[in-house]
Amino acid sequence: MCVGLPARVVKVHQGMALVDASGARREVSAALLDELDPGDYVMVHAGMAIARITGDDEEEMDDILEDLD
Amino acid sequence: MGNEYTQTALQIIRSYDGPPVRIMEVCGTHTHEIFRLGIRQILPEAVEVISGPGCPVCVTPVRYIDEAIWLALERKVTICTFGDLVRVPGSTQSLAGARSMGAHVEIVYSPLDAYDYARQHRDEEVVFLSVGFETTTPPSCLAVRTARAEGVMNFSLLTANKTMPRAYEAMKDSADAFLYPGHVCAVMGTGDCEAMVQQGVSGVVAGFTAKELMTAFAVILKKIRQGRPFFKNCYPRVVTREGSRTAKELMADVMVPCDDEWRGLGCISQSGLRLRSDYAAWDARRKYSVPPMKGKANPACRCGDILQGKCTPPQCPLFGTVCTPEQPVGACMVSHEGACSAYYTYGGKIR
Amino acid sequence: MNDVITLAHGAGGRQTAELIDRVFKAHFSNPQFTGDDAAVLSIGGADLAFTTDGFIVSPPDFPGGNIGKLSICGTVNDLSCMGARPLYLSCAFVIEEGFPLAKVEEYAASMARTAAEAGVRIVAGDTKVAGKGQVDHLFITTTGIGQRLTGVHTSGTLARPGDVVIVSGDVGRHGCTILLARNQFGIDADVTSDCAPLWGTVEAMLGQTKDIHVIRDATRGGVGTVLYEIASQSHVGIHLDSQSVPVHPSVRGVCGMLGLEPLYLACEGCLVIVAPECEAPAILDVLHRQPYSQDAAIIGQVTAEQPGRVILRTEIGAETMLPPPGGELLPRIC
Numbered sequence: 088m089c090v091g092l093p094a095r096v097v098k099v100h101q102g103m104a105l106v107d108a109s110g111a112r113r114e115v116s117a118a119l120l121d122e123l124d125p126g127d128y129v130m131v132h133a134g135m136a137i138a139r140i141t142g143d144d145e146e147e148m149d150d151i152l153e154d155l156d
Numbered sequence: 157m158g159n160e161y162t163q164t165a166l167q168i169i170r171s172y173d174g175p176p177v178r179i180m181e182v183c184g185t186h187t188h189e190i191f192r193l194g195i196r197q198i199l200p201e202a203v204e205v206i207s208g209p210g211c212p213v214c215v216t217p218v219r220y221i222d223e224a225i226w227l228a229l230e231r232k233v234t235i236c237t238f239g240d241l242v243r244v245p246g247s248t249q250s251l252a253g254a255r256s257m258g259a260h261v262e263i264v265y266s267p268l269d270a271y272d273y274a275r276q277h278r279d280e281e282v283v284f285l286s287v288g289f290e291t292t293t294p295p296s297c298l299a300v301r302t303a304r305a306e307g308v309m310n311f312s313l314l315t316a317n318k319t320m321p322r323a324y325e326a327m328k329d330s331a332d333a334f335l336y337p338g339h340v341c342a343v344m345g346t347g348d349c350e351a352m353v354q355q356g357v358s359g360v361v362a363g364f365t366a367k368e369l370m371t372a373f374a375v376i377l378k379k380i381r382q383g384r385p386f387f388k389n390c391y392p393r394v395v396t397r398e399g400s401r402t403a404k405e406l407m408a409d410v411m412v413p414c415d416d417e418w419r420g421l422g423c424i425s426q427s428g429l430r431l432r433s434d435y436a437a438w439d440a441r442r443k444y445s446v447p448p449m450k451g452k453a454n455p456a457c458r459c460g461d462i463l464q465g466k467c468t469p470p471q472c473p474l475f476g477t478v479c480t481p482e483q484p485v486g487a488c489m490v491s492h493e494g495a496c497s498a499y500y501t502y503g504g505k506i507r
Numbered sequence: 508m509n510d511v512i513t514l515a516h517g518a519g520g521r522q523t524a525e526l527i528d529r530v531f532k533a534h535f536s537n538p539q540f541t542g543d544d545a546a547v548l549s550i551g552g553a554d555l556a557f558t559t560d561g562f563i564v565s566p567p568d569f570p571g572g573n574i575g576k577l578s579i580c581g582t583v584n585d586l587s588c589m590g591a592r593p594l595y596l597s598c599a600f601v602i603e604e605g606f607p608l609a610k611v612e613e614y615a616a617s618m619a620r621t622a623a624e625a626g627v628r629i630v631a632g633d634t635k636v637a638g639k640g641q642v643d644h645l646f647i648t649t650t651g652i653g654q655r656l657t658g659v660h661t662s663g664t665l666a667r668p669g670d671v672v673i674v675s676g677d678v679g680r681h682g683c684t685i686l687l688a689r690n691q692f693g694i695d696a697d698v699t700s701d702c703a704p705l706w707g708t709v710e711a712m713l714g715q716t717k718d719i720h721v722i723r724d725a726t727r728g729g730v731g732t733v734l735y736e737i738a739s740q741s742h743v744g745i746h747l748d749s750q751s752v753p754v755h756p757s758v759r760g761v762c763g764m765l766g767l768e769p770l771y772l773a774c775e776g777c778l779v780i781v782a783p784e785c786e787a788p789a790i791l792d793v794l795h796r797q798p799y800s801q802d803a804a805i806i807g808q809v810t811a812e813q814p815g816r817v818i819l820r821t822e823i824g825a826e827t828m829l830p831p832p833g834g835e836l837l838p839r840i841c
Contacts, residue, residue, distance in 0.1 A: 134266020
């Protein structure tokens, strides 16, 4: 389940973060993530930033496949 | 750029010539993306994808919809809900049907928005339909904890929150490998999935982009030939081993495990969450003395077997006659991606 | 069909079609009754296109337009899709008691401006006032007639295998704008409605070539619904290349957040054009020089295979079916 959307943090204020996903902006709860800063990327679900995104899917998947052999 | 790589994953998938493999995904968004991308079309004959019980829409029992409709029509509460639940059939009708009989149904994006709605409409009694797995439960918990802290008394939750690990166990004989739900794992970490390896059950945590999904399938098909149970986190940019401690604490603070019913599968022990007694005043069942409801599922419906890959949709006597996407009877017909809905729509041409 | 009318019956999808077939068509059926945007009637030697449309948009003001502008565009575009130069419109207002007069005047001014741009005259009207709460602000119904250009014959039944499918602009912008304007989901984005009168666009296209098989105005239900209608009316398959469908980045962002499909969001200034492949470059060239169609693109082909279906070629090169229109558009979390 769980539609997740990668979004960039624009502003953090009192436990809330303004995030931007290719131009769509929304305030979401930042309660689950410590030390969130503007410019960070987060995964957003149902109005909450549920995780920090630490990499790029393209590169990461290349690495995983390389490790397979 | 990425296309080159997807080719490689594609080659691994296409060239699979091992024994038949059943891969079960347990995430509504995986179901959706697998359909949207057409991944089933590129899988070899030997690879079967089963859409297991991972979509809150599909697993929410009939009784729960009946409770929500009772609250809306008998107690005249305002129901706040995710859009997903609006068309899910109860014993006699869905929330969409109840709305045309005067039920007040507000569709929200977040449980926190439902809380805000309650705060701004103090003259209404507001009930949020709290469904979902570990990804969706934290915002519901945060909403109700905030309501308690702020003394907002016209807000409550009708809970049907579920947890995945017991479902993995319940389904483990139906699959050779799981595609674990990336966003549940983002919150819970990978411990439960790794523990499944001890029980001989393989799986990978998968993300949601084309590349992430293709890679996840490629990893399964490559590793499965080695014959040993395995686990691999194929979504490390979002999923860590520990998951979110804060989220887990938040959930434990507000909710406790309980036995829970899954549409099509029946009751699974300790697979649900309900509000702790400190939150009784925000628990819609207690607050409004919701009477116990039986929730009559059609006895001929074979969704449970379909979810477990034990039969195909046309083998169900209701399929296509009594049960259609327009008037769904069972869980698998409810959402577009449900096994029966997809089979009905695509005429079985798309596996 | 359910026993009562639900919002799905007004969403432009399968339930709407069912309501029309089982109730309206059953009672009104006659040789001119049309499944297209407007009926074409031969009167005194002229081919007249005739149509009507009701507007109940909430909120009545939104970025890029208001209900007044919309009420003109909708009817002008329906006539234009039949290759008919819009000539005269009538309008009927149902206004809620207590609604500000200044607002009514603002909408009337918008209507006048849009009508002038489209070259139509508003020649008759009706006003009703309903008690407080009986309508939401105001409803406008417009009816229009236009004269079809000679040599033009467009209809949803005329798509042929080998034709290409063109959209005149990026998809889903009006629906997305309205969704945001209702502020129900707390999302903010720089999106304005594509609401525009398209006679100028159609006239320019028909000036280039009259060999166009279908022109449809993708309103409620979006481009996806129109494509399904064409596939069914013409008994053809439609194969889309999902990567070629123009979508504004912010619309994509909003859709990502709410789990919606842009092909099913409403447009109010976007045409779906089906034409022979040899005409496509010239048509695109004309479209790119018109103000409301600079993002026009070929998005797919018409095939003899899989009649009645819309097939998407996806980013991994597989083919999947576009889920058929499913009634009320609901955001999802799973």
